[in-house]
Structure formats: C-alpha cells, structure tokens
Amino acid sequence: MSLLISSRLRGFGLAILLPFTGVAQNVVPGASPVVPVQQWFHLDPTTDKVMGVSAQRTYNELLKSRTSTPVVVAIIDAGIDTAHTDLKRLLWTNSREIAGNGQDDDKNGYVDDVHGWNFLGGKDGRNVDVETYEDTRMLAKLKPLYEGKSRTAVPTAKRAEYDLYQKVKSSQASKIAENTTQYESLSENYRLTEAGAENLRQALNVPRLDTATLHRLRPTDPNLLRAVLSLDTNLRSSGYPDLETVLKDMKEGMDQSKSLLDYSLNPTYNPRATIIGDDPNNVADRLYGNRDVHGPDPSHGTHVAGIIGADRTNTLGILGIANNVRLMAVRAVPNGDERDKDVANAIRYAVDNGASIINMSFGKYYSPQRAAVEEAIQYAEKKGVLLVHSAGNESQDIDTNVEFPSPVYLSGKRIPNMITVGATARLNDNQMVAEFSNYGKKNVDVFAPGHQIYSTLPGQEYGNKSGTSMASPVVTGIAAVLKSYFPKLTAEDMKRIILQSAVVYHTKVLMPGTKKEVDFAELSSTGGLVNLYQAVQLAARQTP
Known part of the structure; x- marks a missing residue:
C-alpha cells in the first residue's frame, strides 16, 4: 500500500516565520448545514462551487421518497476501528458465527469471523504491521x-x-x-x-x-x-x-x-515468517490468519470506511456517502506492500460472505502471483461483485507503468467488474487533479475527490487524509447507493452507470508530477469526475 505523507505539511517548514505556500483553505461556501464543513466532497459543483460528487443534493432531491436495502461492502485494507461511534452500527456481522466462543460455527474455515477476517494475523493473536515492499x-x-x-x-x-x-x-x-x-x-x-x-x-x-x-x-x-x-x-x-x-x-x-x-526497504526483514509462519508463495493455502480486524494500525482502513458509510443517522462526526451499508473488514494490507496471496484470499472471503462491492485502496508495481489475484477477480466477476481500486499515488501514467491489480487480465481482456480511480482536489482550476495521483487514458476509468478528505480515524477521532486511497471509497460509496436503491443492478451495470454519468471537464490541469498543462479529459478513459446525482438519475431512467 502506498502511504501518502500529507501534502498539507508542505509549506510548514519554519511555519511561524515564513508565508504560507500550501493548499487552499478548506472552507466551503454554500454548504448544507447537515454536512460537516470539512466534507466538501459531498457538495455540488454548480451550487457550491467545489468539485464534489453532489451527494447531499442527491439525498435532498432524488432519494427522499425512495426506499433502500442494506448493501454489504467489503473493505480490504489495514483494519478498521470497529469501536468508532460513526462506524460500529454499520459493521457487517456474520450472523452464523457466535462471537468469542473459539469455534468455527459456520464451518467456513475462519474461527470467530464476526466482522470479517485478518489475513495478516497469526494463530497466537499477533499481527504483521510493517511489511517489505514487493x-x-x-x-x-x-x-x-x-x-x-x-x-x-x-x-x-x-x-x-x-x-x-x-x-x-x-x-x-x-x-x-x-x-x-x-x-x-x-x-x-x-x-x-x-x-x-x-x-x-x-x-x-x-x-x-x-x-x-x-x-x-x-x-x-x-x-x-x-x-x-x-x-x-x-x-x-x-x-x-x-x-x-x-x-x-x-x-x-x-x-x-x-x-x-528500517523495514520496508530492508531485504532481511521478514515478519511474516515468525508471526504467520505460512508459505506466502503457496496461493492454494487459504485457511490462515485470525479474527482481529482492527490490527496494529487501522488508521487507513478506518478513514476509508468513514468515506463509504459513516453513520448518516446520528448527530455526530461526519456523513458517509452511502446511507444503508454493512461494512465488512478484511485485513490484508500492511504498512508496506500487500502480498498477492492475501489479496486473492481477501477477495474470495468477501465474495463468499455476501459482499456486493469491494473497496481496494492499495496497489503496487510488481505482482509475482498475479495469476492467483486474477483468478479471485474472475471469481468475483462470476458472482456479480464490483471491485473499486485506487489508481496509485506516484504521479505516474499507469498505461505505461502498470499498477497492480491491473484493470486488464493477463489475457488482454479488460476486467468488466473493476473501476480504477484517480484523485481530484476541491477547485476547478489547474490544480484540480491531485498532484500525487496516477492517471492513464486507458487504465484509469474515472476521477473522484481524494485531496484533503475528512473522515473517521481511530479512537473516536476525525481528520484529513489525501490519496487515491480516499478517491476509491468515494466511488465505492456511490456504487453502494446505486445498489441500495436499485438492488437489481449487476456489477457491470453499476460500473457502466458510474462511468457514463461521470461529468466530463475540459479544464486545463497540471499533469501530475509535471508543470505541463493538459486537458483533464485526457487523463482517464471517461474524462470525467464521478457524480452521484447524475448516476442516480441515469439508474432511475434505466431501471424499472
């Protein structure tokens, strides 16, 4: 997983003595009073003059008379703080498992998997935290x-x-x-x-x-x-x-x-050998790990979870994009690069336990067991599960420098149930594309807000994080809304609607990692920014 040091830190060297040179103020004019002021990405580009996804407008105008059904969304990540007030009501619960009895009640091979599973854990309860890069x-x-x-x-x-x-x-x-x-x-x-x-x-x-x-x-x-x-x-x-x-x-x-x-770039460091004790190259091995879906550092996954579905019914904290989700925690992403074996098993676990959508805010540039991951993706495809994947944070063209999981199978066929997401910022100006975001006319499908995104953090806290890791759950949240209000939609339907409804902009933006200005529409296959309002309208027209 590519972790991103906050861009807000830029300009804070000698902050007391020097003028500020960082990003724009995070205050949103015209915001609805029910939206926390920091959550600009819920707002509407036309009404509120920020490049949000029109979530609040959608609820106010299009969904208020419609009914929703619960949707299970799996979050393959570093873990989730399951005690967070804004998340705990929405956690997926395995009704076939009796919590804490040390038995595999549902006979699925995973003992006490009440809220998900941890593929980075040992039988003795220890966990892999920091890992090496691939x-x-x-x-x-x-x-x-x-x-x-x-x-x-x-x-x-x-x-x-x-x-x-x-x-x-x-x-x-x-x-x-x-x-x-x-x-x-x-x-x-x-x-x-x-x-x-x-x-x-x-x-x-x-x-x-x-x-x-x-x-x-x-x-x-x-x-x-x-x-x-x-x-x-x-x-x-x-x-x-x-x-x-x-x-x-x-x-x-x-x-x-x-x-x-000290660790991720150290070839002699191998925590998995002593903590899990498995063969990471044996991709047929699926029954390992433990029930601890919190893990040593659930900051990243907790933030992702809040973007997707933080409680919209309480008067605390923030609002998630989706209002009727069950969040399944699948821990497979350490501080470092995830293992292909764990990713494949995490996808399969999510699919087998009823997830309709899987958020995958991680990625790397080498994939030794790529075939095993693609077999799991094909399994998800057959079961009608949508995968939403972050494009990466290295300011690279992933058409030429592929990030994994790739949106294209080894066979050359494009994956029909995967959306790859780049990150945008608040304003419709030349810095609309986040400077760190990967891009690609073929391999990035769409962009979504991913810069200074305010969401849940462990210990009942909230804060900003930036990254395509934050853009991906915005799209996951949109997909969850579509599936919740239009339950007959398939994974391919959701992908098609999200991509077709994305709003195309021809703003001249700085190509990430350069000073060169390009047409925003040239940085992804759709040329667009996701919009929930447009997506719901399209779904309503196309769904009986």
Missing part, C-alpha cells in the same frame, strides 16, 4: 542469483529474470535515496518548527497555538503580531486546527520514512 522481496530473492554477474554470463533463458533483478535493484536504490532525503528534511523542519512553536507559546503565554487563540490575539510587538497573523492564516488555509497537530503529522511523516528505511 521489489524489496524480489531483490532478496534474486540478489544471490545475479549480483556481480554480467548479462552475457547469464543463460539466455534466465536473462529476463536478470533484467528484472536490475530493475528492482534500481527502484530499491531510488526509494532508499528518496526516503533518506525526506527523513532528513522532515527531521530538520520538525526540529525548527517545534522550537519556533515553543518560543511563540512562551511569548504569547498560551498553552496551545490553535486558530481560535491566534485569531483573538493582537500583540503590540509588530514582529510578534506578524508571526501570529502568519501562523493563523497558515493553519486555516491548510485545514489544521492548531500547530500541535502539524507537529504530530510531521512526526508521523518522519517516523514513516524511518520505518521504510
């Missing part, structure tokens, strides 16, 4: 065979594998260099910002540097006043409530880079 694992496997050898010294039949070794060796070196630089930069920024924050707290005699405090303070010292005004603008523009949260995010980003260097 190219790191390939490097460990191939290095003893090819290191120090020239291509001409390798037998002809093995030269393709030799070339693969050179490729993963290069990508590994690039990632190590990138994360070393990032760690050093974040560490220095963190040190300077922390020192500046403490100096400002002392000068102002306040315990915290939050926006409410900064907004009311007007010190007489002109230098101090400039610092207060600059920081207040900085925080409000980036959607942070206080500088202490900025420091927390900086520390998390710093720790993430350090973890990548």
Whole structure:
C-alpha cells in the first residue's frame, strides 16, 4: 500500500516565520448545514462551487421518497476501528458465527469471523504491521542469483529474470535515496518548527497555538503580531486546527520514512515468517490468519470506511456517502506492500460472505502471483461483485507503468467488474487533479475527490487524509447507493452507470508530477469526475 505523507505539511517548514505556500483553505461556501464543513466532497459543483460528487443534493432531491436495502461492502485494507461511534452500527456481522466462543460455527474455515477476517494475523493473536515492499522481496530473492554477474554470463533463458533483478535493484536504490532525503528534511523542519512553536507559546503565554487563540490575539510587538497573523492564516488555509497537530503529522511523516528505511526497504526483514509462519508463495493455502480486524494500525482502513458509510443517522462526526451499508473488514494490507496471496484470499472471503462491492485502496508495481489475484477477480466477476481500486499515488501514467491489480487480465481482456480511480482536489482550476495521483487514458476509468478528505480515524477521532486511497471509497460509496436503491443492478451495470454519468471537464490541469498543462479529459478513459446525482438519475431512467 502506498502511504501518502500529507501534502498539507508542505509549506510548514519554519511555519511561524515564513508565508504560507500550501493548499487552499478548506472552507466551503454554500454548504448544507447537515454536512460537516470539512466534507466538501459531498457538495455540488454548480451550487457550491467545489468539485464534489453532489451527494447531499442527491439525498435532498432524488432519494427522499425512495426506499433502500442494506448493501454489504467489503473493505480490504489495514483494519478498521470497529469501536468508532460513526462506524460500529454499520459493521457487517456474520450472523452464523457466535462471537468469542473459539469455534468455527459456520464451518467456513475462519474461527470467530464476526466482522470479517485478518489475513495478516497469526494463530497466537499477533499481527504483521510493517511489511517489505514487493521489489524489496524480489531483490532478496534474486540478489544471490545475479549480483556481480554480467548479462552475457547469464543463460539466455534466465536473462529476463536478470533484467528484472536490475530493475528492482534500481527502484530499491531510488526509494532508499528518496526516503533518506525526506527523513532528513522532515527531521530538520520538525526540529525548527517545534522550537519556533515553543518560543511563540512562551511569548504569547498560551498553552496551545490553535486558530481560535491566534485569531483573538493582537500583540503590540509588530514582529510578534506578524508571526501570529502568519501562523493563523497558515493553519486555516491548510485545514489544521492548531500547530500541535502539524507537529504530530510531521512526526508521523518522519517516523514513516524511518520505518521504510528500517523495514520496508530492508531485504532481511521478514515478519511474516515468525508471526504467520505460512508459505506466502503457496496461493492454494487459504485457511490462515485470525479474527482481529482492527490490527496494529487501522488508521487507513478506518478513514476509508468513514468515506463509504459513516453513520448518516446520528448527530455526530461526519456523513458517509452511502446511507444503508454493512461494512465488512478484511485485513490484508500492511504498512508496506500487500502480498498477492492475501489479496486473492481477501477477495474470495468477501465474495463468499455476501459482499456486493469491494473497496481496494492499495496497489503496487510488481505482482509475482498475479495469476492467483486474477483468478479471485474472475471469481468475483462470476458472482456479480464490483471491485473499486485506487489508481496509485506516484504521479505516474499507469498505461505505461502498470499498477497492480491491473484493470486488464493477463489475457488482454479488460476486467468488466473493476473501476480504477484517480484523485481530484476541491477547485476547478489547474490544480484540480491531485498532484500525487496516477492517471492513464486507458487504465484509469474515472476521477473522484481524494485531496484533503475528512473522515473517521481511530479512537473516536476525525481528520484529513489525501490519496487515491480516499478517491476509491468515494466511488465505492456511490456504487453502494446505486445498489441500495436499485438492488437489481449487476456489477457491470453499476460500473457502466458510474462511468457514463461521470461529468466530463475540459479544464486545463497540471499533469501530475509535471508543470505541463493538459486537458483533464485526457487523463482517464471517461474524462470525467464521478457524480452521484447524475448516476442516480441515469439508474432511475434505466431501471424499472
């Protein structure tokens, strides 16, 4: 899984002293009072002037007189905080399983799988948290065979594998260099910002540097006043409530880079061997793992779950896109790259336990057991299950640099029950496409909001995350609404309606990773941004 350090951190080096250079303020004019102000992606492009998916307008105008049926949505991810107030009522519950009795009551091979299953767990209750990248694992496997050898010294039949070794060796070196630089930069920024924050707290005699405090303070010292005004603008523009949260995010980003260097990019690191003890290459093995769907770090999956279906009936927190879902947690994505075996088994588990839609906010660029994953996708296709997959966060054209699971089978046939999703930002300007988002005229189907998306976090908290990981559950939520209100729709129907109803824009946008402006419509096969209002209208016209 590609984790994305928040783009809101950009511009916060010496934040107290320097003008802000980050993203636009996360305040939405014209928002409905029932939508938390941070959830801009629920709003309507025409009415609210932000590039949302018109969810609130859809409920107000199109769905208020219709009835819905529950839809099971599986979330293959790092885990979900099942105790979160905005999620717990909506959790999928296996009615055939008696919780906590240590028995496989429904005889499906998974003991006490009450809310889902964890394919990253050991029988003793331990869990894999941080994992290696796939190219790191390939490097460990191939290095003893090819290191120090020239291509001409390798037998002809093995030269393709030799070339693969050179490729993963290069990508590994690039990632190590990138994360070393990032760690050093974040560490220095963190040190300077922390020192500046403490100096400002002392000068102002306040315990915290939050926006409410900064907004009311007007010190007489002109230098101090400039610092207060600059920081207040900085925080409000980036959607942070206080500088202490900025420091927390900086520390998390710093720790993430350090973890990548110590573990995910370390060929000798292999937690699976001692925790799960299986053969990760044996894709026929399906009965392993444990019942812990929370896992060591459910931040990512909890955020995804809230986007799809956070409780719309309570008066707390946020609103999910869909209003009648059952969220099934399937833990198969570590902090690092997921294993093909786990992905295949997670898809099969979700299908066998009644999921109509599966959200897959993960991806990687090497897939050693690709055939096993594709067999599971074909199984989902036969059972009528829609898969929604994030396009990736590397600013790459995935038509030429394929991300897995690929939207195309090894046979060359396009997968009819999969939607691949890129990420957009708030405004219809040249930065509408999120700078990190992958794209592709063939392999990305559609775009959805994925920048500064406000959703649930573990421990009854809420916050912003950015990534195509956030765009994918927006589309999953739309699919869940369609299936809920039009239950006869098949997986292919849902895909067709979502793609046909996407609103095409010809805005000149910055191609991710470049300063080049291109037509937004050229970055995906539809050229469009998903829209729930248009999708429901189309479904209503086409469904008896």
